[in-house]
Amino acid sequence: MSESPPEERISEADLREAWPALSCEERVEGLRLLPRNAAEDLFFTLTSREQAELMLDLPAEEQRSWIRALAPDDAADLIQEMPILEERERFLVMLDDVTRKEVQALLAYKEDHAGGLMNPRFARLRPDMTVDEAVTYLRRQTHQSVEMPYYAYVLDPQQRLLGVVSFRELMAASGTKRVSEVMKPDVMAVDEQTDQEAVARLVRKTGLMAVPVVDRDRRMKGIVTVDDIVDVVSEEATEDIQKLGGSESLGEPYLTIEMRRMIRKRAGWLSALFLGEMLTATAMGVFEKEIDKAVVLALFVPLIISSGGNSGSQATSLVIRAMALGELRLRDWFRVVRRELMAGLALGSILGAIGLTRIVLWEAFFKTYGQHFVLVGLTVASSLIGVVTFGTLAGSLLPFVLRRLGFDPASASAPFVATLVDVTGLIIYFTTASLILRGTLL
């Protein structure tokens, strides 16, 4: 009946599970109840932002041991999350001299460049070592100094990258050979300023476990490892999906972002789209006389414009993803136009046929659309072909236009395309109507 209080039997897994729901004090308390090793394992799995928040809640005397437990790139990420400049300075001072210099160098890079992503510690070898010497040398390196000993990089005295050898190759090679004989000389490397998306594409394409980062003189600066690439790929997809939905990317988890900040990120695009969408009221105003004469035309307005929006949304999301994956480049725009023109005509014809059938059936059963129902049906069907074709073309080309102008193609969101297509859709619809229905309804 008398159980010990649950806090005393807490495990790392329990705490990890409960983490998002805990208050700051409970998190600090929970970490203290774990053995140091387990607490560190948990700490390492937190995002940099969570680590930073936790650090600020800890008493000053405990902060140092935690930040010192991190690898330099993770420490740099944590410090970057500190909102106040003095706090950053205070945490930098807690690091040992070597790490502090590495972290300061990393902080100078942009977060989304290869330099901001890399770890400055990697396994280095000299080309004239024997394989046996290399293995012994690598075995002697201490725990913390090298995060990811999968490849060892062969450098000349000026730290320029000469070659790479995987541990597997090193261990399988005969011990008396020179490192220069077993290394692969032409190493694929990225520049410090390479964008993280380009690094991710290279890793995906080559299947490498780590990519070396070099400066202009091919001096080696660090490595970007594949586990960081997993986060990059996931974060870029999150940004693209949120933009595609028509808001700014949130940049933090949905459930924990402050309400006011989330509304601000969503209100911007929503208001901009609303202002654009107001043109539909203007366009409708232009055709007010037609609507007055033939109210039946107004009934199909939502159907027509939303079909354009839907087909545009399909096209834009396909093109944006293909661009992000590197399948489509700017120069491919004309191939996309050709494909989407065909797709748009085909899809528009399918919807037009369905629409025409619907109108004929409804007239047969309910006598809804008056004596000129066939002409109304033809108007709707022809408009659908035009609107859907325009929608797919606009949706597929907008990302190209945005990229050409230097914007993120993912800003060509589904709502953006829909807004663009709505006004044009109205014009197509009412123009078609006045051509087909002149002398009868109009």
Added chain:
Amino acid sequence: MSESPPEERISEADLREAWPALSCEERVEGLRLLPRNAAEDLFFTLTSREQAELMLDLPAEEQRSWIRALAPDDAADLIQEMPILEERERFLVMLDDVTRKEVQALLAYKEDHAGGLMNPRFARLRPDMTVDEAVTYLRRQTHQSVEMPYYAYVLDPQQRLLGVVSFRELMAASGTKRVSEVMKPDVMAVDEQTDQEAVARLVRKTGLMAVPVVDRDRRMKGIVTVDDIVDVVSEEATEDIQKLGGSESLGEPYLTIEMRRMIRKRAGWLSALFLGEMLTATAMGVFEKEIDKAVVLALFVPLIISSGGNSGSQATSLVIRAMALGELRLRDWFRVVRRELMAGLALGSILGAIGLTRIVLWEAFFKTYGQHFVLVGLTVASSLIGVVTFGTLAGSLLPFVLRRLGFDPASASAPFVATLVDVTGLIIYFTTASLILRGTLL
């Protein structure tokens, strides 16, 4: 002036660059012009589908050496891409006996389960080895047998997983210690049937370079390495983005998918949405009398319904991504309702205020909306609050409903939500209008 033909100076990088634009014959020819090593490097970077297509273009006597160059998990993926069953058998026979058995075992797993993703070859140690023996043993293992020697797994004689030791730890440990003393005993492992998304989340959360896959008796079957996880994360994002845009996921690159197949994948959802959207024509028909009396009301129909669609599209994309990242679970639905109710009211009020201002300004300058313009403005503004709030609620809840019913939440695409909101938006708008405008315009 007389240059040698460019084909003779081709490099791996050139060929890789040109690859997507080449015909089958040119690809085969290009590979033959490279040294075998470079050709293999290029071959390894192709997707399984590309590898399979290439293999079918090669003469039979060359196929064997290529498929034998692959690791068992990659060979299994390639064979899975073969469309014809007899072809699969033919390629299986080309493998050596050990690999064939491994590949056959892998082919029995579903592609998107941990078992279908894993590599059956990994570094194994016995717990009673000394560290020195372990290092020597691992050095002696041949090139191909172990894909990713970053961790070594410690197994008992029944192949049950006892512990794990990273190469770093093994190399840093004193050579006379036992493996059982330096290994970490409680290893995080996944079941053969674990879904690949769950494996990816585990890797992202823990930062592990490889996750062991075990069967029900904790016998170790293989490892899923982080480089495979990069592909999983990217593919899952591609699927979600394509679904979010309102089509089936294509499953192959945009530029190379056959036109007919692409149209089929897009026409399904587009037609379904069109059928749903037809309800707007019905809804508009119900309010035909109101429109006839006050045509001014029709002018704002596109503006109102698209605002609902846009806000719903924002909400649904935020929620779908948060679900995919594991930030939101089914039981969080009520927290989401609360957040989106507040966000919807705030966003609706912002748009309502802009809309009211617009109508008042236009009336002042152009005398567009008649003597009751204030009432028309109030109708539009109140409807916007209602429609946007409904849009955010519907958009955020639809993914929960779909998941609860066992569907993919990402099917709650932006167009799906827009269609859902359009009909309701019309009802909200015309009901508000008849309340506010009764006795004046209506």
